[in-house]
Amino acid sequence: MEQITALGMMSGTSLDGLDIACCRFGLAEARWDYEILCAETIHYSDHWRRRLDRAPQLNGFDLTALDADFGRYAGEEAAAFIRRNNCRPLFVASHGHTVFHQPEQGLTLQIGHGAHLAAAAGIRVINDFRSLDVALGGQGAPLVPAGDALLFEQYGLCLNLGGFANISYQLGDHRLASDISPANMALNFLARRAGKLYDKDGAMAAGGAIIHPLLDRLDALPFYQQPAPKSLGREWFESQMLPLIEAHHAAPADLLCTLTEHIARQVAAVADVVPSSTLLATGGGTHNHFLIQRIGHHTRHEVIIPEPLLIDYKEALVFAFLGVLRLRGKNNCLASVTGARTDNSGGSIWG
Numbered sequence: 001m002e003q004i005t006a007l008g009m010m011s012g013t014s015l016d017g018l019d020i021a022c023c024r025f026g027l028a029e030a031r032w033d034y035e036i037l038c039a040e041t042i043h044y045s046d047h048w049r050r051r052l053d054r055a056p057q058l059n060g061f062d063l064t065a066l067d068a069d070f071g072r073y074a075g076e077e078a079a080a081f082i083r084r085n086n087c088r089p090l091f092v093a094s095h096g097h098t099v100f101h102q103p104e105q106g107l108t109l110q111i112g113h114g115a116h117l118a119a120a121a122g123i124r125v126i127n128d129f130r131s132l133d134v135a136l137g138g139q140g141a142p143l144v145p146a147g148d149a150l151l152f153e154q155y156g157l158c159l160n161l162g163g164f165a166n167i168s169y170q171l172g173d174h175r176l177a178s179d180i181s182p183a184n185m186a187l188n189f190l191a192r193r194a195g196k197l198y199d200k201d202g203a204m205a206a207g208g209a210i211i212h213p214l215l216d217r218l219d220a221l222p223f224y225q226q227p228a229p230k231s232l233g234r235e236w237f238e239s240q241m242l243p244l245i246e247a248h249h250a251a252p253a254d255l256l257c258t259l260t261e262h263i264a265r266q267v268a269a270v271a272d273v274v275p276s277s278t279l280l281a282t283g284g285g286t287h288n289h290f291l292i293q294r295i296g297h298h299t300r301h302e303v304i305i306p307e308p309l310l311i312d313y314k315e316a317l318v319f320a321f322l323g324v325l326r327l328r329g330k331n332n333c334l335a336s337v338t339g340a341r342t343d344n345s346g347g348s349i350w351g
Contacts, residue, residue, distance in 0.1 A: 001028040004327075005037070007082070007089040008313075008320030009074060011097035011112070013163030013234055014184035015052055016198075016284060017043040018077055021316035022087040025324055032150045034321065038085040039313040042077050055099045055111065056234065063099070063111070070097060071113035075120025082121075091124040092117065093323030093347070095143075095315070101130075101233030103139045118350040126323040128348040133333045138340025141231040142166045145177040145337045146325070147318035156277025157301060160315065161285025164232050165267055169274050174336040178228035181266040182237045183285045186259050190245070194252040202290025208257030214248050218262045224269070229339035264294035276300045282314040323347065 003026045010019040021039035025032060044052070055066055078092050094117060096110030108130045118125035130140035145168035148158040157169040163185040168177035184198070191199045199205055221240055223230065245255060271279060279301040285291055286305060296303045305311070325332040331343040 001026045003027075004324050005087070005089050006320040006323050007078060007087075007092045008316035008318070008323070009078060009092060009094040010316040010319055011052075011074075011095065012184070012284070012315075013098055014188050014284065015044060015049050016184075017041045018074060019313055019316040020078065020081045021313040021320065022081070022085060022089055023317050023320045025321060032321075034151055034317060036309050036313055036317055037087060039309060039316065040081060041312065042081075048073070052097055055097075067111040067113045068116045070111050071116030072120045074112045075117040075122075075125075078117070078121040082123075089123065091126055091323055091327070092121055093319045093326075094125060094127040095129065095319050096127055098233065100235070101141065101231065102235065103134050103141075103231060106134060108134050108140045114348050114350040124349065124351040126326050126347040126349050129319070129322055129326075129332070129346045132344050132346040133338050133340045136335075136340040136342060136344055138333070138335065138338030139229050139231040140333075140338060142168065142177050142179060142337065143322060143333060144168065144315060144318045145175050146332045146334050147321045148177075149175045149334075151318070151321060152280060155280040155304065157271055157274060157279045159267065159271070159279055159281045159283075159295075161281060161283040161288070161291065162315065165263060165285070167267070167270055168337065169271075171274070175334050176228065177334075177337040178230050178270065179232040180270050181224070181263055182232065182241060183263055183283075183291075185234070185237055186241065186245075186263075187256060187285070187288070187291075189242075190252055190255050190259065199256055199288070202256075202260060202288040202293075204253045205256035205260045205288075206290040208251065208253030208255070210261050211248055211250055211254055211258045214244065214250075214255075214258050215262055217244050218258070219265060224266060229337060231338075260288075260291050260294055263291060264298050267295050268298035271299050271301055274301075278302050278304050280304045280306065282306065282311050284312065286311045
């Protein structure tokens, strides 16, 4: 059996922190398996949370400086993680932190410069996984489905509840996927208005009441009627969804309850195009018991909640795996998912 150990790093749009996972992948008889050896979340300080949150408003010089600074920061954290856990990865695969994602204009930007990251970490780095796909006319997202198809084929559908909710599933010979809706990005935004970083277990939302006029307006947003492939970015949340939320001067609990119901309904609308099956739920939103309850209520599928390590670090795991595919010259981005002209092997290699 061929085995490769790699470090995956993920910084989500919800600004929770930097997820790091050291993973071992094995290939035998054309089938891959995996093991998460160790993993941590490095929670962002207020300083880093403010800098990343303000990144879209920076001028070119300051954004370039932040790109380098965040690369050094991520590299230092990777090196410290490796020392603490005495692990020996072959490389670091970094998603970076998304600042802009506008594939319709041919651009996407995930900061955390690979050269600075590699210099600080002291080992090879693979990053910038999206740009090639966008250059090929694709959405550059979601990227995780390539990993879902090879590592989690036993599940009918794979749902990620991160800053955005996205899903992938097999239909015939093709892996299909799309972003669904904002998830933790929207919920955490409302929780912060109530003085909390997030709504633990969805308790505030569970205590609220649905604002039906707002729910109807959210469900009617044009994005939800567009066919896949399609993807979402922070810009869409701020320009399309946030104005609808801010037009309702309601209690945070009621807004959270309404947003939770909206997310659950949109997840079910996308998932239920597939015959009844198993739906693997991962990502930080899986800890939101109320959201999971509402998704279970609306969908026909059996919702599977895995062990906490996979819930929290599946994306970091998959980015490590995308790096493995990149080094092997294998496709790690699927045209059936992104709408690009062809499958491709994305990622810049440093060191």
